Amino acid sequence: MARTPVWKSIAIALTDDIAQGRYGTGGKLPPEAQLSARFGVNRHTVRRALADMAEQGLVHARRGAGVFVAAKPADYPIGKRVRFHQNLARAGRTPAKKVLMLETRAAGAHEAEALALTPGDPVHVYDGLSFSDGQPIALAQAVFPAALLPGLCGALAEDSSITNALRHCGVEDYTRLETRITAKLATATQALHLRIAEGAPVLRTTSVSVDTNGTPVEFGRTWFAGDRVTLTVGGDG
Known part of the structure; x- marks a missing residue:
């Protein structure tokens, strides 16, 4: 059975955080360095997860400011x-x-x-x-x-x-x-x-x-x- 990609697991975990209200609508997610440390991966993997969430309309990035929650499930x-x-x-x-x-x-x-x-x-x-x-x-x-x-x-x-x-x-x-x-x-x-x-x-x-x-x-x-x-x-x- 194929394993879930690590970036996908990170995206699912962060989406659950949003669903549970840990990060509210308009709230800022932790910086890439902090997320990398939390999940034990490099920044490239974190960026892939955040990009997937952005494609789904869950988050959006502001240049120089970070990544913010677009909508709560x-x-x-x-x-x-x-x-x-x-x-x-x-x-x-x-x-x-x-x-x-x-x-x-x-x-x-x-x-x-x-x-x-x-x-x-x-x-x-x-x-x-x-x-x-x-x-x-x-x-x-x-x-x-x-x-x-x-x-x-x-x-x-x-x-x-x-x-x-x-x-x-x-x-x-x-x-x-x-x-x-x-x-x-x-x-x-x-x-x-x-x-x-x-x-x-x-x-x-x-x-x-x-x-x-x-x-x-x-x-x-x-x-x-x-x-x-x-x-x-x-x-x-």
Whole structure:
């Protein structure tokens, strides 16, 4: 098994420091000499780690002044009611979404099981990219039962909000029945969309949402950039 490069380990450690609040937004990181001593490496290795973090928008350098924190990874609650815009707005971030694809196709076996359908039944599929303060943080795919929600694709084409689109189709409220979180490595395509390196850590959530009658209305999978989002569990989310 390939070992994680030392510079990458340093970048992950410093990103965790930022996530834990050890260096706040706008705060200055220790100088290269101090970081070299901390991690037992030369300055070139430290610079490589800082350059990677800068590419991801986490830090920025000021000539003659040092390296400063650009943004703290956003807290993203995972609970029964997960609403993208509300989550980021509560954290003081500016949310945005981009629709990558909308299609209606046959349900695969796993999708059908999650939505209490028969494999081959029609489903609406939404692929989207989510942003926080202009930075991509997550790729999402949501699958919906087409027979139950016939006008969903049209609603999503006009408004990328899943909550609004479901309400347009008569689903006034929905909650997550379950959510599973798994650590993954970014594929080439995911890395391109999220502007991260191929093989960088991502957190994948898999969830099923139901309406007030307990009927499955959404099977979702989301891939979060691991160093830009802190998933929190507990409460209604």
